[in-house]
Amino acid sequence: MSELEAKPVSTNNKLGLAKSDYLGGKSTLCVGCGHDSITNSIISSFHASNISPYDVAKMSGIGCSSKTPGYFLSKASGFNSIHGRMAPVSTGAKVANQKLITLGISGDGDTASIGLGGFVHLMRRNVPMAYLVANNGVYGLTKGQFSATSEKGSRSKAGGSNPFSMIDLCSLALDVGCTFVARSFSGDAKQLVPLISAAVKHNGTALIDIISPCVTYNNHEGSTKSYNFYKDHKVILQELGLILPEQEILADYDPGSTTRVDMPDGSILTLKKLALDHDVTNRWAAQQLVHESNSRGEILTGLLYIDEKSQNFLQTLDLTERPLSELGETETRPSAQVLSDIFKEYR
Amino acid sequence: MQKKINDFVINVATVNGSGSQSANTILIKSLFRMGIPVGGKNIFPSNIMGLPTWFVIRANKNGYTCMKREYDMVVAMNVATVLDDLKSVNPGGVFLYNEDLKVEASLLRKDTLNISVPFRKLVDQATDQLKLKKLLANTIYVGILSHLLDIDYEVLISVIKDQFADKAAVVASNLKAIDVGRAYAAENLTDTLIGDFPLKLEKMNKTQGKILIDGNTAAGLGLVYGGCTFASWYPITPSTSLVESFARYANRYRKDKDGKNTFAIIQAEDELAAICMVLGAGWSGARAMTATSGPGLSLMAEASGLSYYAEIPTVIWDVQRTGPSTGLPTRTQQADVGFAAHLSHGDTEHILLFPATPEECFEFGQTCFDLAEKFQTLVIVMSDIDLGMNLWITDEIKYPTKPFERGKVLREEELKQMPQFLRYQDKDGDGIPYRTLPGTHHPAAGFLTRGSGHNEKAQYTENNVQYQTVLDRIVKKFETAKKHVPKPIIETQVGAKVGIIAFGSTHWPMLEARDILKTQGLATDYLRLRAMPFSPEVHDFIKSHERIYVVEQNRDSQMLKLILMEYPQYATRLISIRNYDGLPLDAVRISEPLLKLEKSS
Numbered sequence: 001m002s003e004l005e006a007k008p009v010s011t012n013n014k015l016g017l018a019k020s021d022y023l024g025g026k027s028t029l030c031v032g033c034g035h036d037s038i039t040n041s042i043i044s045s046f047h048a049s050n051i052s053p054y055d056v057a058k059m060s061g062i063g064c065s066s067k068t069p070g071y072f073l074s075k076a077s078g079f080n081s082i083h084g085r086m087a088p089v090s091t092g093a094k095v096a097n098q099k100l101i102t103l104g105i106s107g108d109g110d111t112a113s114i115g116l117g118g119f120v121h122l123m124r125r126n127v128p129m130a131y132l133v134a135n136n137g138v139y140g141l142t143k144g145q146f147s148a149t150s151e152k153g154s155r156s157k158a159g160g161s162n163p164f165s166m167i168d169l170c171s172l173a174l175d176v177g178c179t180f181v182a183r184s185f186s187g188d189a190k191q192l193v194p195l196i197s198a199a200v201k202h203n204g205t206a207l208i209d210i211i212s213p214c215v216t217y218n219n220h221e222g223s224t225k226s227y228n229f230y231k232d233h234k235v236i237l238q239e240l241g242l243i244l245p246e247q248e249i250l251a252d253y254d255p256g257s258t259t260r261v262d263m264p265d266g267s268i269l270t271l272k273k274l275a276l277d278h279d280v281t282n283r284w285a286a287q288q289l290v291h292e293s294n295s296r297g298e299i300l301t302g303l304l305y306i307d308e309k310s311q312n313f314l315q316t317l318d319l320t321e322r323p324l325s326e327l328g329e330t331e332t333r334p335s336a337q338v339l340s341d342i343f344k345e346y347r
Numbered sequence: 348m349q350k351k352i353n354d355f356v357i358n359v360a361t362v363n364g365s366g367s368q369s370a371n372t373i374l375i376k377s378l379f380r381m382g383i384p385v386g387g388k389n390i391f392p393s394n395i396m397g398l399p400t401w402f403v404i405r406a407n408k409n410g411y412t413c414m415k416r417e418y419d420m421v422v423a424m425n426v427a428t429v430l431d432d433l434k435s436v437n438p439g440g441v442f443l444y445n446e447d448l449k450v451e452a453s454l455l456r457k458d459t460l461n462i463s464v465p466f467r468k469l470v471d472q473a474t475d476q477l478k479l480k481k482l483l484a485n486t487i488y489v490g491i492l493s494h495l496l497d498i499d500y501e502v503l504i505s506v507i508k509d510q511f512a513d514k515a516a517v518v519a520s521n522l523k524a525i526d527v528g529r530a531y532a533a534e535n536l537t538d539t540l541i542g543d544f545p546l547k548l549e550k551m552n553k554t555q556g557k558i559l560i561d562g563n564t565a566a567g568l569g570l571v572y573g574g575c576t577f578a579s580w581y582p583i584t585p586s587t588s589l590v591e592s593f594a595r596y597a598n599r600y601r602k603d604k605d606g607k608n609t610f611a612i613i614q615a616e617d618e619l620a621a622i623c624m625v626l627g628a629g630w631s632g633a634r635a636m637t638a639t640s641g642p643g644l645s646l647m648a649e650a651s652g653l654s655y656y657a658e659i660p661t662v663i664w665d666v667q668r669t670g671p672s673t674g675l676p677t678r679t680q681q682a683d684v685g686f687a688a689h690l691s692h693g694d695t696e697h698i699l700l701f702p703a704t705p706e707e708c709f710e711f712g713q714t715c716f717d718l719a720e721k722f723q724t725l726v727i728v729m730s731d732i733d734l735g736m737n738l739w740i741t742d743e744i745k746y747p748t749k750p751f752e753r754g755k756v757l758r759e760e761e762l763k764q765m766p767q768f769l770r771y772q773d774k775d776g777d778g779i780p781y782r783t784l785p786g787t788h789h790p791a792a793g794f795l796t797r798g799s800g801h802n803e804k805a806q807y808t809e810n811n812v813q814y815q816t817v818l819d820r821i822v823k824k825f826e827t828a829k830k831h832v833p834k835p836i837i838e839t840q841v842g843a844k845v846g847i848i849a850f851g852s853t854h855w856p857m858l859e860a861r862d863i864l865k866t867q868g869l870a871t872d873y874l875r876l877r878a879m880p881f882s883p884e885v886h887d888f889i890k891s892h893e894r895i896y897v898v899e900q901n902r903d904s905q906m907l908k909l910i911l912m913e914y915p916q917y918a919t920r921l922i923s924i925r926n927y928d929g930l931p932l933d934a935v936r937i938s939e940p941l942l943k944l945e946k947s948s
Contacts, residue, residue, distance in 0.1 A: 052788070054786065054787065054788040054789070054793070057785045057786075069795060070795055070807065075792075076785075077792070077796075079627070079796045080795055080797040080798070080799065081627075081798065082798055085619065085650065088579075088615065088619070088623035089624070089626055091613070091620075092579065092623065092627025092628035092630070092631070092635065093785065094627075095577065095624075095628060096576070096577055096628035096629075096631035096632060096635065097632065097633075097786055099786055100631065118616065118619075121615075121620065317613075319607060320603040320609045321607070323633075324576035324609070324611060324628070324631075325576075326632070328574065329750060329751055331603070331609050332574040332575075332609055333747070334571065334601070336746035339568075339746050340746075342568065342596070343558050347559070
């Protein structure tokens with residue numbers, strides 16, 4: 001066999017599904033919208049991770065970002081709910097059927113303003129789900145108002161300057177006990193795909209704050225969420241890789257420059273140091289890193305913090321193995337004897 | 348003087364946080380075990396400690412155990428309210444008061460039997476422990492009353508032993524206090540010393556096969572038996588005890604063979620989250636509910652519209668308190684009815700259930716999910732403080748045998764047999780569409796649930812025709828629901844031309860009021876609403892009566908207006924009777940205005 005003969009390359013994943021099986025409807029977002037790049041990374045990630053679309057619950061709130069569940073995994077079930085309520089709706093959906101692989105997409109308005117309470121409490125509880133924020137610092141559907149993730153002093157398209165301090169979602173997440181905290185950029189598929197894959201496998205709430213430029217309302221000079229601003233201020237923390245349980249570990253890793261994180265399903269997340277030394281298992285170091293990086297005006301991307309050992313919400317609730325949604329009379333209705341025993345107390 | 352036997356009302360006035368609750372429970376339970384019909388009204392403040400609280404105990408041989416505001420005896424233990432409490436005694440009644448309150452003799456009434464008791468001195472006899480003194484003062488009045496009223500001693504002891512079952516020391520100290528009270532009464536409160544004591548209890552057999560329970564406890568138990576697997580809630584009086592009852596019994600009786608929970612209870616961050624968690628769980632296919640009260644219901648409005656429009660099974664238990672706004676958080680009303688019926692913006696309506704008895708609270712613990720899942724919509728159970736938090740005698744609840752209704756849910760196997768699946772299509776002509784649950788392994792199963800405009804395929808649409816098709820189909824669904832919600836219960840009297848419509852806790856004073864009216868020569872027919880949308884029986888009832896009095900506990904005749912919206916042709920027949928001062932409704936507040944209105948008609 002000549003070395004020049006190409007081996008047949010299968011584009012199907014382990015489930016026999018092609019990438020096209022992970023597509024959704026046609027996007028109705030603006031041409032060049034960062035959110036569409038996130039959609040593509042989700043498709044790549046779920047295909048590469050051999051996840052059946054049937055097992056996935058796509059959750060969202062309201063806003064441009066929350067429309068994206070229509071644009072990927074059309075064979076999955078989804079819930080485009082109401083403004084700011086993706087977190088509690090997802091909590092209910094996941095607790096009622098813990099087998100669902102739950103992927104939430106929200107925006108900066110949906111998460112950092114109207115849905116801030118739900119966002120914070122979801123992370124406190126450590127509900128197992130990936131929570132992706134398509135963060136463009138602006139209200140797109142209502143045409144260009146500042147959002148709470150806009151930096152103080154950043155300029156709107158209409159020319160105004162934002163007088164209010166910014167909510168940093170990663171910093172907030174670290175503060176309230178989130179067990180997987182990452183920041184990324186919509187256009188950096190190389191980083192985003194393994195991050196999404198790891199977030200989905202994570203044993204708890206995984207937040208990825210994804211800077212995702214709004215081409216229509218927040219891509220101008222003076223914006224801190226534009227393509228150009230990102231290009232000029234990006235600092236990439238690590239080079240990420242994900243080795244699935246069935247894959248062979250091919251590369252030799254230098255333990256001095258590469259950290260490995262064991263994921264619950266046996267996958268290995270590899271983090272090759274790029275910009276800085278950082279221990280991703282140290283919450284306070286991560287917090288410091290975010291603050292220092294912000295003060296330097298950088299956009300620092302990568303995995304900031306991970307903890308695979310904490311109890312997730314399903315464990316806290318000590319749920320029976322079968323999904324609650326499947327329980328009927330047999331599993332839930334106590335006996336007649338129990339009822340008559342109970343009534344003794346009320347006589 | 349003739350004694351009142353098994354037919355009187357005692358009001359115990361104490362300070363909140365003094366521990367009178369357990370003393371009053373001992374009293375009421377003792378009467379119950381003596382076979383005497385009895386009811387208790389806890390008129391408590393929105394406060395943990397210090398504000399006045401009253402507990403009204405009504406013994407009634409005829410079975411009228413609802414509120415009665417005429418007190419035959421007042422036990423006055425609270426200095427802040429003692430003078431008002433004195434005024435509230437019926438002429439000829441008994442005013443028993445704590446000597447330590449230092450009521451001036453000149454203020455005492457001549458037309459009441461006034462009994463002063465040195466509680467501090469008696470407490471000192473009962474215990475040396477400082478921290479017990481306040482609590483045991485209450486047990487001492489139980490002891491005194493037990494002697495004065497002839498409460499069966501054996502019964503009393505059995506109640507105390509059961510009440511503090513696992514705490515021998517508490518039983519002992521309470522029994523001691525009872526004996527101190529009884530001994531004091533036997534020695535000092537004899538008829539020769541204080542005059543004839545006008546009230547007496549005698550054993551009866553009218554509580555056999557019955558239980559004494561509050562509506563919230565019964566509801567929590569009903570949820571356990573009704574297959575509730577998911578409850579998320581935000582603490583709010585007076586619905587909290589409903590969830591606590593569910594939690595208590597679920598933790599005991601809803602474990603799998605490995606001891607794992609077959610339920611989830613989540614204390615949410617607010618009512619917005621509580622209802623949204625229920626929506627998420629209902630979407631996943633669980634029998635999911637939340638419990639709340641007025642302010643929480645307001646916060647749940649937006650998500651209620653989502654439940655209606657995206658057609659997701661959802662259940663809210665609204666234990667009504669007085670509004671508007673914070674209102675009187677610990678007082679009762681039926682003033683959420685109008686708001687709840689169409690909760691949310693846009694064209695919406697919801698299935699409402701109106702339990703009137705603890706037995707119905709239990710039963711609706713299953714009915715609410717059966718209807719929510721059958722009709723894929725929001726069901727709001729409208730309880731209230733009087734029903735939910737006060738003790739009622741109810742028949743021992745029968746073991747439920749009705750299978751759960753899970754509605755039109757398509758699994759893989761059914762989808763395989765179908766040429767196509769359209770989520771929001773009226774396939775069966777009853778307005779109820781089919782749904783799939785997330786996680787269903789079939790290419791046709793997945794769809795995107797949304798509160799935005801959608802067509803029959805569940806796709807986003809701004810097309811006017813497609814949008815309206817879905818909206819009109821939901822109307823049809825509610826037409827179908829009229830035939831499946833619990834029917835009203837109708838009680839007739841011979842020759843009645845007058846009809847009465849009421850619902851919920853109004854039922855109990857209504858029973859007494861109708862008997863009063865009958866003795867006054869007015870026969871009435873009575874329809875007790877149990878659900879909305881109204882079933883055809885409601886129309887027939889209105890049609891067949893000349894005048895219909897709608898009795899409800901709110902200012903604005905909310906139910907009357909809802910009836911009017913449904914049957915505008917009968918507008919001139921409907922007459923409103925209302926009580927909305929926050930206290931539980933009593934019979935005379937129905938019978939007196941009704942008679943007056945009848946005379947003028």
